[in-house]
Amino acid sequence: MAQSKEQRILEFVKENAAKGDPQSVVDHIDKYCNQKEWAMNVGDEKGLILDKVFTETNPTTVLELGTYCGYSAIRMAQLMKQGSRLLTVESKPEHAAVAKQLIEFAGVQDKVQILEGATETIIPSLKTKYEVDQVDFVFIDHFKNFYTSDTKLLEKCGLLKKGSVLLADNVVYPGAPDFLEYVRTSGHYDCTNYPSHVEYSDKLDAMEKAVFKGN
Numbered sequence: 001m002a003q004s005k006e007q008r009i010l011e012f013v014k015e016n017a018a019k020g021d022p023q024s025v026v027d028h029i030d031k032y033c034n035q036k037e038w039a040m041n042v043g044d045e046k047g048l049i050l051d052k053v054f055t056e057t058n059p060t061t062v063l064e065l066g067t068y069c070g071y072s073a074i075r076m077a078q079l080m081k082q083g084s085r086l087l088t089v090e091s092k093p094e095h096a097a098v099a100k101q102l103i104e105f106a107g108v109q110d111k112v113q114i115l116e117g118a119t120e121t122i123i124p125s126l127k128t129k130y131e132v133d134q135v136d137f138v139f140i141d142h143f144k145n146f147y148t149s150d151t152k153l154l155e156k157c158g159l160l161k162k163g164s165v166l167l168a169d170n171v172v173y174p175g176a177p178d179f180l181e182y183v184r185t186s187g188h189y190d191c192t193n194y195p196s197h198v199e200y201s202d203k204l205d206a207m208e209k210a211v212f213k214g215n
């Protein structure tokens with residue numbers, strides 16, 4: 001079986017990054033994707049926006065929709081306080097498998113739990129199966145066509161509380177126009193746009209922060 005791009009990223013990190021050092025893992029994924037092969041990690045430029053918004057929120061319970069290789073999960077885990085936890089949802093088993101190994105290599109496996117499956121199936125099970133009460137921070141970075149329906153599902157399942165922060169990647173490119181329309185006009189969110197660029201590229205992109213105002 002030919003090696004996948006994600007397996008090549010994993011191999012580069014294992015051979016070059018410092019084991020147990022999350023920032024070294026993040027830096028080496030960026031190095032590989034800047035120099036060798038583009039991949040859809042949030043990247044270093046948007047990663048700094050993620051870090052800033054995450055730190056401002058200082059969350060205890062974090063949900064990520066779209067793990068991919070685990071780059072943003074590792075970025076967030078290194079900023080998380082003791083006793084906090086990150087649940088990250090990935091629909092592709094081959095991506096989850098690579099993410100698991102990168103998360104373990106980075107040494108953040110105690111804070112991060114990878115949930116394999118579809119978001120629309122997993123979100124409704126978070127309270128019962130994963131003992132989640134409510135989420136403080138949600139990083140939305142999966143399929144743009146699911147941003148809005150998954151946001152509405154989070155509301156419906158009672159997983160958001162007043163002040164819960166949604167941060168969505170790629171709202172300009174590939175684009176999530178219906179999500180922007182929903183969070184900006186529903187009356188349930190205070191929104192902030194953070195212009196940036198597509199990872200490892202000069203294409204324009206942006207992230208959108210949407211703070212839930214409560215029911």
Ligand SMILES: O=c1[nH]cnc2c(O)cc(-c3ccc(F)cc3)cc12
Nearest residue numbers: 040041141142143169170173174198
């Ligand atoms: O599909 C995506 N999921 C999550 N994040 C993405 C992301 O950050 C970038 C892109 C992407 C960007 C440029 C391009 F030419 C083709 C795909 C896709 C996803």
Ligand SMILES: [Mg+2]
Nearest residue numbers: 042141169170
């Ligand atoms: Mg993205």
